[in-house]
Each structure stands twice: as C-alpha cells, then as structure tokens.
Amino acid sequence: MRVNLTVNGRPQEADDVWEGESLLYVLRERLGLPGSKNACEQGECGSCTVRLDGVPVCSCLVAAGQAEGRDVVTVEGLADFARQRDGGGCASGACGGTGLDEAKAWQAGGTDSQTGEGTGLSPIQQAFIDAGAVQCGFCTPGLLVAADEMLERNPTPSDADIREALSGNLCRCTGYEKIMDAVRLAAARQGGAV
C-alpha cells in the first residue's frame, strides 16, 4: 500500500508498504530517517518515540497505515521544530502543544551528515550534550522527543515531574542522573535562569 504522511514538515510518500509494517519501520527503512531507534519494538523502551500530531508515541506500536495523512516529528526534525515553536510566540514554552497547522507550516533544514555541523540544536539537544547525558546514545533520540514535549507542557518541572514524564524511556548507560541534569538545564535555560 501507499502511505502519505508529513514528516518533519515535509510531505512524504512511502510505496510498497506491507500492512504489518510499523511507522518506525517506514521511517527507518523507507524514508531514510533512522534516528528513531529500534531497541525493543514492543513499546517498552521509548527509544522510537516520535510526535504524532503533537502527541508522543512509540512509533513501533503505530501501524504505518495509522499514520496516513498525519504529522510526524522525529529527532531529525526536533531542532527545527523547536525553533519554529519558539519563533511562533511560544518562547516561554507554555504554549500547550503544537497545533496541526503550525506543524505543517515548517520544514526541517539540512545538516552535514558527517559531522552534524551546521545544525542549530534545540535547547534540549544542547543540554543533553552539555550535561553528559549521552553515552552510547541509543536511548537519546526517544528521550529528546519525550523531554522536549514535557518542557513544552511544563516549563518548570519538579524532579518528580521529570521522572514521571520520562519513565517510558529506558536508558542502560547513564543511571539517568545526567539526563535529569540535562532536563533541568534545558528548563533553566528556557526560563532564562542560565
């Protein structure tokens, strides 16, 4: 079957999709976007987290056909997504989610696939690097999408809020402390405290 969807602001068309394929498979294997990760493919680890019409979901549990006509944001588009959100009068982060029309209005920019340079990172991406929240990095894409969405809803989270919001994302390397540091740092920078 053919699936039409918008990914990171760009209309995409995937052909020859099997009925059993997940959104994760289509992103990774058919649309050349392997940033969303395949750690468990059963909705337990959160490494494949993407925004589907603004809502964070495990893309491994979404059948590709369910994404027909909908908007997807992956880690590859996160920086542009955040920039667009901030430019849209939502610098405080308290904008209560990104609407469908807003999401459709922007496009992800190009990056240097060798070094990643030329990428303006989103605050949460930069905070993950600065705080040492990245080790092997396999959980990182899903955590970034989830953390970014939480900060959009709740710009001043308590530690317990952060833990609750990220409890669907497994990390095996860091013991989560540096991830907590990164989210606190991003929240503080967003609030102008740092």
Next chain:
Amino acid sequence: MSVPTTPNGTPTKITQGAQTRGGIGESTLRPDGTLKVTGEFAYSSDLWHEDMLWGQILRSTVAHAEIVSIDTSEALALPGVYAVLTYDDLPTEVKHYGLEIQDTPVLAHGKVRHHGEPVAIVAADHPETARRAAAKIKVDYRELPVITDEASATAPDAILVHENRDDHHIGHVPHPNIVHRQPIVRGDVAAARARADVVVTGEYYFGMQDQAFLGPESGLAVPEEDGGVHLYIATQWLHSDLRQIAPVLGLPEDKVRMTLAGVGGAFGGREDLSMQIHACLLALRTGKPVKIVYNRFESFFGHVHRHPARLYYEHGATRDGKLTHVKCRIVLDGGAYASASPAVVGNASSLGVGPYRVDDVEVEAIALYTNNPPCGAMRGFGAVQACFAYEAQMDKVAKELGLDPVEFRQRNAMEQGTLMPTGQPVDSPAPVAELLRRVKAMPMPPERQWESSEGADVRQLPGGLSNTTHGEGVVRGVGYAVGIKNVGFSEGFDDYSTAKVRMEVVGGEPVATVHTAMAEVGQGGVTVHAQIARTELGVAQVTIHPANTEVGSAGSTSASRQTYVTGGAVKNSCELVREKVLELGRRRFGAAHPAWATAELLLEGGKVVTDGGEVLADLVDVLGDDAVEVEAEWRHRPTEPFDLRTGQGNGHVQYSFAAHRAVVEVDTELGLVKVVELACAQDVGKALNPLSVVGQIQGGTTQGLGVAVMEEIVVDPKTAKVRNPSFTDYLIPTILDTPTIPVDVLELADDHAPYGLRGIGEAPTLSSTPAVLAAIRDATGRELNRTPVRPEHLTGTA
C-alpha cells in the same frame, strides 16, 4: 538535588600539555555528541546498502535435543528468499568458534544444547519474508534430559554437555561438565578457625542478569570483488571477532575487513560473536549485502548473560572485630558453551574474599556446563556475584559481634601493601576504609522525603504511580558495601593495545589524527583519546579516525581497561610522534636557537616551547608539508597465571575500589522497594574526564540496583527454557526506579598506570547490589540470601 560531584585529591604532576586547553582532566564534551542528539549517528542497525538482503536466524525451541532432521525446502520455495543455510552448508572444516575454547557451533550440528541455539539462517529481500521463511524450516528434535545445576551436571550418570573435550582445562577439572576450577589456598584455615570467637556461614544465590544494552545485535556484511567481505559491526573487540570469523569463512584475515559501526551499549554482551559469521556467510553465498538486526526477543537469546551463582561462605572473626579466616565455594552456571567462563572463574576466586586483609583463606570457584543459556562476560565479571555474598557475610559477622558494619569493614580493610589471597601484593593505593568513611559522611536524604505540601507524592514512594501507599507500612533502611575489581585482562594474557597517531598541517593548523581499533560502546573512549592527544601534542584539533582492522588490535572494551590500555597506547604513540616532531624541528631550526639542543622542549598551544616558556617555533612551520606518523603497540606490566592447585600468582594488573551507601524505603505490606538514594565513593586514580567518570559510576551503580530489586532472566528448571525474553517481563530500572546517585570521586594516583589513572567502569556495579540488599535487610529484618529480591521475599509469601 545531588551532592556536588567535584573531583578532589591531588592529581599527578603534568608538565607537557598543561597549558593546552581540552586536555586530560577537563570535562570536554563527546566528539560524537552532536550526531547522537540529531539522530545522525549511524548505529549498526541503521546501516543500509542498495540491493541489501535481510538475514534471519532460526533458533532451537528446546534446550537439549538431538536433531533428527532439518527440512529447508518450503523455506527455499518462498518468493523473495535468496538462501537458507544449515551446518551442512558451512564452507570449511572450521565450524566452531569461541573466545577461549572453540566449542560453539556456528550452526547446530546433530544436537542443540540450549534454548535459542542457532540452527539455520535465511536471507530474503524483506525482513518479514526472512522471518516467515525461517518459520517454514522443519526441524525434528528428539529431546534429551536437561542439565540445569551442579547436582544434575555432576551426577554419576550425567549426560555430558560436551563429549570429547580436548580443551586445556579438561585435565584439571573434577568432571567433564565443569568448564574450569580454580582453588585458592593461603595460610591455615583450620588453625584460624580455632582462634575465631564467632563463625558465620551463609548460602547465597545470585540470579542471571542480562546486559540489556539498548542497541540490538546487528551489522551489515558486504561482499567484495576480491572474494572477501567487509563487515560493519557493533562489537567490543574487532580483532577478536576477526580471528574467530575468518577461519569459518575460509578466508585469510586480510580479506575480512571489519569496521566498527555505531554501538548501542555493550556491558560484556558483545564480547562473544552473535550474528557476525551468519551475516558474512549469507553475503558470500548470495553475493549481496546482508543485514541482520535482532529484535529484543532474539537479543535475549543472542548473547551470553551474567553467570547465576550459588555461593557458600564461612567467615570467622575475633571479639575485637578482626577476621580470622574466610572459606568459600562459588558455583557459577556457565550454561551450554564456555564463552568467558574460565576467566570469570579466575576473577570470582581471586577476588572472592573482597577488599579485606585475611591471611587464612580457602576458596574454590567452578563454572558448570549445563543446558541453561550460555553465560559469560558482564560488567563486573565474576567479582559481582562474590561481592554480593561476602558483603552480606560482613554484615552478618558485624551483627554477631555487635559492631557497626562500617566500623567492622574498616578494621579489616586492605590497604596498599596488603597481600591478596593469591599472594599478590596490592602495590598501589587501596583506600577501602577511606571510601567507606566518605560515603558514610555524605548527608542523608531527608526522612519522609515523599511528603509535599499537597500530601504524599506517590511517585517517591514504594509502588510509585500504582498509588499503593501514602506512607502506611513504609519503613526505611540503610546499608553499606564495598568491593574490589581487577582492571585489565589477567592471568598472563598479553593484554596490549595499538595506536596510530599522525600529525600534520591541515588548513593552516596543526592537526593530530588518532586511529585505533578501540570499540567505542558509549564509554567515552573517543573523548579521552582526543584529550590525551591534545595534552601530549599541544594541539587544539584532534580527529578521531573510525575504528577498523586497518590498524592493530586495541584489545577488548572490557575489564575497565580501555582508558588504561588504549589510552596508554595513544599516549605512547603521541610521545613517539612528539619526539619525531622535535627532531624535525631541530633539523630545521636547531641552528637558530641553542635551546633546541639544551632545553627540555614541550609542545603547547600549537608551538614548540622550552620548559621555561620560551617559544621556539610554530608547529605549522616545523611540520611544513610533512606528516609525522607512528603506529605502536603498548603493554601494561605483565601478569602471570594462578597456580592451578594453590591459586597463588601475580594474576592482576591493577585493582579498583568503590563503596556504596543505599537508603531504601520498603512497603512491608506489599513487599515493594523504593531506593531513595544510592551514594557512591570511588577512587579513580586520575579522572581524565570528570564528567564521564561520574557518568560511568552512576551507570554502573544503576545496573547494580537493577539486579538487586528487579532484573533476572528466569529459566524454567524443568525445561531449561527462558521464560521472560522481553522488556515487558525482564525489567531494567526506569528513571522512576532510579534514585539520586551522589558521587564522591577520590584521585589517588597509581604510579604504574598512565597519568596515575585507574580503570573505573566496573567497580560501582559490584558494591551497589549488596548495599541495596543490606538496606532492605536493615528495613525489614529479613535475611534475604538471594538477589534480585522480589515482593514475596519481603512479605514472607515466597
């Protein structure tokens, strides 16, 4: 908020590079960080090639059986299938592999020895087609009785898991179903026992833990025009893989090219081969690139686990709180194939007494062959199981003596100069008592930490968002533990690493390129290599070359060894490059200034300077159009094997120490545990990158927490089948399960090691588990002789 994690202590004196930014001792950021946060970092499962096929493995559905027949015809007939291979299709006489003992069949032949053993492999044009084809292969099994524990393995009529063993351990093991046995005998335990005022015994069980790295086993094999193959792979040791792969393919090693793909964690689980040979076989058979990616279910069968262990301990002590003797027996279940079992036995035995001064010791450690899942390397490697048991024993003895458990440990703590039970002197700082003092001195988390102005915050209580208590039935406990881990490969292994370092002018700037075959698995070795090159060569720009087999072996990313050994190799090669650069400078500019001949010269900030700070030349001018390059091997001081009868010998390179304090809250009615805080103090010798050091300590601590309260691969004792191969049923700690982990980093230099550093990755995984167990015992008063602890163990309903 956590306690500040600023390193303290006195670092080694450094002259070269002290003025250069981004060198050792700074928390520089990961060079791969940007790629990893943008989703552009290419992990092994992300690789893609035009015309690529997907490989799939058919695994045994039973643990122990003869294979009567295999019928692949239906699978081959499925459209989209390019190849179906079984044992009969293997191209050479080499049909087995293994880290130390080549006992693991590439594909099962005549018999399967554990649940999930590879039987056949398929290549197809869609992963689902490959899966369906594998399901159409008919295998007729005739089941055999299963060997699952020491009693069934060593019974007089026990079936041998491996007939006709000819490995180098068979001569000294008491039964062919025992892989290796290592006794350690020192002093006179009988005489010491007679002096003891108290003698405490205990029997403990440590459950099977999974590494549960998040990036599944995966790789891409691309056939090459010369008949060879290029494998892009997530592994811990490229050259070890290469040595095992090439003979099975019937190719010389130079026709099997290996490049490290992005690795999503390892923790020991990638020491053994997984899909490497299978992908290469399918690629060579079909002439097309073949990618294999395990899903999580298969990953639980696709790598070895941490050995489950039964441990029997006896400790004696005098009234004044001094240990008289320790006697122990450690039985590790190695499962169906040897993997790293012999070395795990060596660690369990030699480190089985812990970081204590004990003159009279009798230790015996064995690893069994059974039909359980194969076990091998996991972070902490044999030292973890022992630490869980000896630390439980230390608490029991302290209680018997009426002593504070920390005080009792400190009275018996080893120090520099103490002899190990192997007779090896500990010849670098061993601040065991000091680490305990530090971890005990950390501020305690507030009582009733779950209380907020709006009432109880259930997220901070046992049971969490299940909302099972608002504080009723909840009691707090505190526990301590300390451990000792060896660093580097032991027992006489030639544990070297290789580094190629190049210096040249690029874009008007001096640039160093560091090329090693080190597997970056997340630990941050690439960060540290760049720091070392900056320090040793006084440059700002360092390029880390992708790891591959075009350079010599770096050894394994295991045993807390890479910063020590490959870091040491990078340092050494940089020093050799520096000498050559200075020689070049002397040739070109020596006549212009006498200091070229007389002064000690350093490279700082892209310039050649005297130790007095005078600038002699710019590196750009010294190098000109020349590139200076050195590839060299580097070795730490040698070790020796343990005597097979007495266990005596200088078997280890270096020791690493960490201590933990756990604070837990237990809902005693439901048996639910909330770890409130898990504080750690560790001696790291020298923190080359303090941010990464603390990250390693916190990560290791959390894996220890996992096996204390939730992680266990459950194997059915009747069928030897794995019952929980998924993240739904095998639980690892989430961010809600994980507490604040304050870290106190001590830096006491080991003069034998580069920069005085100490390998750090594993020690925190040891003491974390027994500290949590001690805290739960403190809270509940229950004995708790097994880990992980489950609710039924705390409610008396087990």
